[in-house]
Every structure is written in C-alpha cells, then in structure tokens.
Amino acid sequence: MAKRNGGYHLERHFADRLLLACAQKETKLVVGLDPHFDLLPPHLVKQAQAAAGVDNPRMAAAAAILLFNKEIIEAVADQVAAVKPQLAFYEQWGPPGIQAYEETVKMAHQYELLVIADAKRNDIGSTAQAYAEAYLGTDDDAVRPHEADAITINPYLGWDGIAPFLQRSSMGKGAFALVRTSNPSAGDVQNAQNAAGEPLFVHVADLINEWGNSYRGNSGYSALGAVVGATYPQDIALLRKRMPNSLFLVPGFGAQGASATDVAAAFNADGQGAVVNTSRQVLFAYRQVNDPTNYAKHARNAAKQARLSLNAALER
Amino acid sequence: MAKRNGGYHLERHFADRLLLACAQKETKLVVGLDPHFDLLPPHLVKQAQAAAGVDNPRMAAAAAILLFNKEIIEAVADQVAAVKPQLAFYEQWGPPGIQAYEETVKMAHQYELLVIADAKRNDIGSTAQAYAEAYLGTDDDAVRPHEADAITINPYLGWDGIAPFLQRSSMGKGAFALVRTSNPSAGDVQNAQNAAGEPLFVHVADLINEWGNSYRGNSGYSALGAVVGATYPQDIALLRKRMPNSLFLVPGFGAQGASATDVAAAFNADGQGAVVNTSRQVLFAYRQVNDPTNYAKHARNAAKQARLSLNAALER
Numbered sequence: 001m002a003k004r005n006g007g008y009h010l011e012r013h014f015a016d017r018l019l020l021a022c023a024q025k026e027t028k029l030v031v032g033l034d035p036h037f038d039l040l041p042p043h044l045v046k047q048a049q050a051a052a053g054v055d056n057p058r059m060a061a062a063a064a065i066l067l068f069n070k071e072i073i074e075a076v077a078d079q080v081a082a083v084k085p086q087l088a089f090y091e092q093w094g095p096p097g098i099q100a101y102e103e104t105v106k107m108a109h110q111y112e113l114l115v116i117a118d119a120k121r122n123d124i125g126s127t128a129q130a131y132a133e134a135y136l137g138t139d140d141d142a143v144r145p146h147e148a149d150a151i152t153i154n155p156y157l158g159w160d161g162i163a164p165f166l167q168r169s170s171m172g173k174g175a176f177a178l179v180r181t182s183n184p185s186a187g188d189v190q191n192a193q194n195a196a197g198e199p200l201f202v203h204v205a206d207l208i209n210e211w212g213n214s215y216r217g218n219s220g221y222s223a224l225g226a227v228v229g230a231t232y233p234q235d236i237a238l239l240r241k242r243m244p245n246s247l248f249l250v251p252g253f254g255a256q257g258a259s260a261t262d263v264a265a266a267f268n269a270d271g272q273g274a275v276v277n278t279s280r281q282v283l284f285a286y287r288q289v290n291d292p293t294n295y296a297k298h299a300r301n302a303a304k305q306a307r308l309s310l311n312a313a314l315e316r
Numbered sequence: 317m318a319k320r321n322g323g324y325h326l327e328r329h330f331a332d333r334l335l336l337a338c339a340q341k342e343t344k345l346v347v348g349l350d351p352h353f354d355l356l357p358p359h360l361v362k363q364a365q366a367a368a369g370v371d372n373p374r375m376a377a378a379a380a381i382l383l384f385n386k387e388i389i390e391a392v393a394d395q396v397a398a399v400k401p402q403l404a405f406y407e408q409w410g411p412p413g414i415q416a417y418e419e420t421v422k423m424a425h426q427y428e429l430l431v432i433a434d435a436k437r438n439d440i441g442s443t444a445q446a447y448a449e450a451y452l453g454t455d456d457d458a459v460r461p462h463e464a465d466a467i468t469i470n471p472y473l474g475w476d477g478i479a480p481f482l483q484r485s486s487m488g489k490g491a492f493a494l495v496r497t498s499n500p501s502a503g504d505v506q507n508a509q510n511a512a513g514e515p516l517f518v519h520v521a522d523l524i525n526e527w528g529n530s531y532r533g534n535s536g537y538s539a540l541g542a543v544v545g546a547t548y549p550q551d552i553a554l555l556r557k558r559m560p561n562s563l564f565l566v567p568g569f570g571a572q573g574a575s576a577t578d579v580a581a582a583f584n585a586d587g588q589g590a591v592v593n594t595s596r597q598v599l600f601a602y603r604q605v606n607d608p609t610n611y612a613k614h615a616r617n618a619a620k621q622a623r624l625s626l627n628a629a630l631e632r
Contacts, residue, residue, distance in 0.1 A: 034443070086443055088437075088443045088446035088450065089446050091414075091447065092449055092450045094414060094415075094418060094450075095412070095414045096411070098407075098411045099410075102410060102411070121436070122438070122470055125499060127402055127405075128404075130408045131407065133408055134407040134408045155504075155505055156470050156494060156506065157494075157497050157502060158501030158502055158504030158506070159504055160499050160500055160501040161501065178473075183441060183473055183474070183477065186473060186474055188471075188474030189474055189520060189523070190472065190474070192508070192510060192516055193510060194511070195509065200508055203505070204505060207504060207505070
C-alpha cells in the first residue's frame with residue numbers, strides 16, 4: 001500500500017497523525033466498531049448466512065460483520081479521526097472473526113482513517129512483545145495493511161509490559177493505557193486510596209505521563225495516551241491537569257451516558273488533547289427509527305450530530 | 317465430543333476438576349504452551365515452511381506451532397494437570413494462529429488435559445461477555461472442543477468485568493485473576509500502598525477472594541482463582557492466608573527464576589491450593605543439550621523433573 005498524506009502516514013508520530021486528522025476533519029470523534037451480533041441489521045445477517053451456509057455460523061457472523069463495517073466506515077469516514085474496533089467482538093467468532101478484524105483495518109486504512117485496536121492487552125515483557133507485533137507490527141514490515149495504528153493496553157503489570165508497544169512509536173504507532181475506565185465497577189480497584197487519600201488511578205496517571213515523556217511528537221503529546229472514561233466527569237479535569245503529555249481516549253460518550261459537556265473537561269484550553277469515542281449510538285442509530293435498510297445513513301447522521309455537538313461544547 | 321471422566325468433564329466444578337487431575341496424576345504442574353517462534357526446533361519450521369509455501373509465512377508459523385504442540389502435549393500429558401496456551405503467541409500469526417490455538421485446545425482435550433487460556437482479558441461488562449463467550453463458550457453449546465476450561469483475566473476494571481466469566485462456573489469453567497504478577501515491573505502499580513501501608517495487590521486479593529466466595533465447588537475452592545507470581549516468594553505466603561477460597565496459578569517457576577522451594581508457600585498445609593506453571597524450561601529443554609530432533613523427549617524429562625521437584629518440596 002502506498003504511503004499517503006493525511007492520517008495513514010507512517011513516518012509521522014502517532015500523536016501528530018491523530019491530531020492532524022482531527023484538525024483536517026474538524027472532529028474529535030472516534031467511532032468504536034463494536035459489531036454486537038444481535039444488533040446487526042437483520043437483512044445483513046440473512047445475506048451473510050445464505051452465503052456462508054447453515055453449517056458455518058462463525059463464517060456467517062464474520063461475513064455479516066464485514067458487510068456492516070464496510071458501509072459504516074464509508075458512511076462515517078469524513079466525520080471521524082479514527083475507528084476503534086473492539087477485538088472481543090471479532091475474537092468471538094474464532095479465525096473468521098480475526099479475518100474480519102484484519103479486513104476491517106484494511107478498509108479503514110483505504111479511507112485514510114487511523115485505527116485504534118481496542119484490545120486492552122497486557123502481559124510480561126516477552127509476551128507483551130508478541131502482542132505488540134500482533135497488533136502494531138514489526139520493524140521488518142513497517143507497513144502491513146492489517147496492522148493498527150494504536151492499541152489500548154492495561155497498565156496493571158507496570159512498565160515492562162508497556163515498553164514493547166512504545167518501541168513502535170518510531171514506526172508511527174501508539175498506545176492508550178487504561179487509567180480511569182467508564183464502567184460501573186471501575187472504582188473497585190481504580191479508587192483504592194493511598195495515604196494521601198488519592199485514588200490509584202491518579203498514581204497510574206502519573207506513571208503513564210512519566211513513561212510517555214520520552215515518546216512525544218512535534219505536538220508535544222506522547223505516543224502513550226490514556227483511556228479516561230467520560231462517565232466520571234469529576235475525574236477528567238483532575239487527570240487533564242495531571243497528564244499534560246497524554247492524549248486522552250475518552251469512552252462512555254453516548255450509550256454509556258456521558259454528554260458532550262461532560263467530556264469537554266478532557267480537552268486543554270486550546271481545544272486539543274483528546275478524542276472521544278462513541279460506538280452503539282452511531283453504529284445502531286437505525287434502531288431508534290426502526291429502519292435497518294438505511295442503517296449506514298442513520299449512522300452517518302448520528303456521527304455528524306455527535307461531531308457537531310462535541311465541537312459546540314468545546315467552543316463554549 | 318463425548319463427555320468423559322477425569323479432567324475434561326464439564327458437569328463438575330472447575331476447581332474440583334483441576335484438583336482431581338492433580339490428585340490422579342500426582343502433579344501440581346501446568347505447562348505453558350508459549351511457542352516462541354524463534355525457539356522452535358528448526359526442522360519443524362522447515363517442514364512447515366515447505367508445506368505452506370514461501371508466500372505464506374503466517375500459515376507456516378501456525379503449522380510449525382501445531383506440529384510442536386502436538387508432540388509436546390503427547391509427551392507431557394501424564395505429567396501435568398493442565399496446559400496453558402499463551403494467546404499472544406497465537407494471535408501473532410493472525411487467523412492461522414488462532415486456528416492453531418483452537419486445534420491445540422482440541423488436542424489437549426483429547427488427552428484429557430484441562431486448558432487454561434492465558435489471555436489476561438479485561439473489559440467493561442458487555443465486552444467482557446463477548447470475551448467470555450469467545451474463550452469459555454456459551455450455554456447454547458456447552459461442549460465445543462476448542463473452548464478452554466479456564467481463562468486468565470485482569471482485575472483493573474473491577475467486578476462487572478469479571479462477572480461474565482464467572483457466569484460460566486455452572487458450565488464447569490473457571491478464571492484466574494491477576495493479583496501479583498511475576499515480572500520485574502510488577503510493583504509499579506501492584507505495590508501502590510494504602511494508608512495502612514498495604515500494597516494494592518493485597519486489596520485486589522481481598523476483592524478476588526470475596527467475589528469468588530459464591531462460586532466455590534465441593535473442594536471449597538472457587539471457580540475464581542488468582543495468578544500469584546513465584547518470583548516474589550515473600551508475598552506468596554501472605555496471599556495464601558489472605559485468599560482461602562482461591563486456587564493459585566503460579567507463574568515464574570523455572571526460566572523466570574523461582575525454585576520449587578519458593579513456590580511451596582503457594583500451597584496450604586494439606587498440599588493443595590495451587591498449580592505451578594513452567595513454560596520455556598520444559599518446551600525448549602532440547603536447547604540445553606542441543607538436540608532438537610528429540611525435543612519431545614527432553615520436554616517430557618524436564619516436565620517429569622519439575623513435577624517431582626515440586627512434589628518433593630511439598631513433602632518437606
């Protein structure tokens with residue numbers, strides 16, 4: 001695949017690429033490609049099942065996902081800076097599911113979209129190395145079309161489980177470490193307090209900011225970003241101040257309940273420093289109006305509306 | 317696949333199945349199936365490359381892994397209670413790698429070995445659900461041969477990211493949550509101290525023990541176990557007392573430096589309560605004697621030696 005200008009341009013630092021895509025498209029939006037099988041438009045599922053045959057449910061599911069993702073990517077490409085496939089919904093279907101994931105990455109790159117593999121991988125150093133190769137590639141083959149531009153990772157194992165991902169920052173690749181997640185039970189571990197009464201996620205934030213310091217691009221932001229959920233808005237402003245080096249990937253906007261105003265705190269005064277993910281609210285917008293045939297049109301409208309409402313909240 | 321007695325018997329609780337396998341084979345050993353490509357016997361790699369063709373390096377790698385795993389599983393089956401494939405080394409090769417993982421699970425089940433998928437998965441509830449289906453299966457299809465018996469998980473997201481895995485305890489499935497890992501940087505996050513000076517991993521240990529309490533089998537042990545690394549022996553004894561409900565999966569024995577005496581602290585006075593993993597020391601034992609042709613024989617000898625040294629350390 002030829003290297004091009006714009007988002008899918010590997011010489012450039014990952015943070016710079018992501019911010020460039022945001023600037024060019026006037027967007028802060030990322031769409032999560034989380035193809036919950038039960039929510040796919042029924043006609044796509046039938047079409048895929050007919051092609052794959054009744055004996056091959058995993059192949060059929062993977063084919064339905066690909067049909068769906070193709071239209072979604074085309075529909076939202078000029079509204080979003082990146083797409084974020086959630087690996088679980090591909091791994092669920094075994095080898096055909098992983099094939100669908102790889103084809104999805106290729107399609108997104110054809111539309112010059114950045115791809116963030118939402119994999120939340122974590123392991124000891126030699127194994128983290130294998131995960132980094134699996135999702136971000138190796139020096140040997142700097143451009144393989146099915147490789148993502150960035151990956152989400154879990155920080156519980158500390159620095160040596162993160163380093164192999166950052167070794168790929170010189171290839172234009174990045175990682176977002178979980179700091180504060182968006183789920184109801186996030187506090188069970190992340191809110192554990194130290195002697196000063198500070199929650200664990202603040203300690204993790206300090207580590208991520210420090211580790212990312214040596215991996216900053218021209219923008220000043222690091223190839224090591226942070227996942228900071230939007231469902232706990234009181235924490236976002238604190239973390240924004242505490243992690244000046246880190247781009248935030250903000251989940252929880254839309255279906256999980258956070259508003260555009262809630263997520264505004266993830267941004268610096270210059271309107272930079274974060275991208276905001278929404279998944280179901282865009283992908284399955286057709287369900288609100290019960291119009292599966294035109295699912296791509298409804299996804300595009302929902303993405304556009306999300307993009308504009310984020311931009312409006314940031315102008316305030 | 318017919319349901320049988322012994323390890324691969326789904327009516328029974330996971331902890332009971334694992335302890336039964338340990339008792340029947342007089343072993344505490346688990347072998348990690350971590351097929352580092354660069355360490356595979358060269359003749360297997362050549363054979364696989366010849367079959368797959370030069371244009372298909374991922375297929376060739378997957379084929380070499382399968383040839384290797386088949387012999388290893390056969391060689392160690394009567395020495396170990398379970399095998400623990402490390403997903404990263406399969407995901408590294410894309411769809412053919414996942415196919416090799418699934419075939420590996422099937423082969424292990426044919427030898428009535430339990431399979432612990434070392435995946436360290438973690439996500440918010442609805443996504444954790446998809447991961448649980450991917451690796452442990454669904455109620456619909458209680459026995460699919462490529463599904464593992466247990467999975468390793470990361471606790472950073474709290475209870476709602478763990479619950480979907482435990483829902484499968486009624487299907488005989490289990491999970492091991494990371495508590496104290498074996499890598500050099502484990503302390504970066506896991507040693508964060510609370511006001512009482514206790515490290516975070518003790519807080520996580522308390523949560524895991526509490527969450528597992530409702531999922532105990534006849535043995536008294538829960539379907540929710542804990543990963544407790546052997547490379548920090550001073551912590552094992554503390555955690556053993558603190559987590560009476562939890563079976564420990566103990567990595568770090570062998571190549572990572574922990575001795576049989578180090579890991580003895582993972583066991584209760586009755587000699588139960590843990591299984592101990594070793595990977596490279598068994599898989600690649602042939603490299604110590606530079607005899608790749610007989611790699612399976614050397615793996616078997618190394619597994620037997622590890623089994624006996626663990627048993628001896630526990631009798632002291």
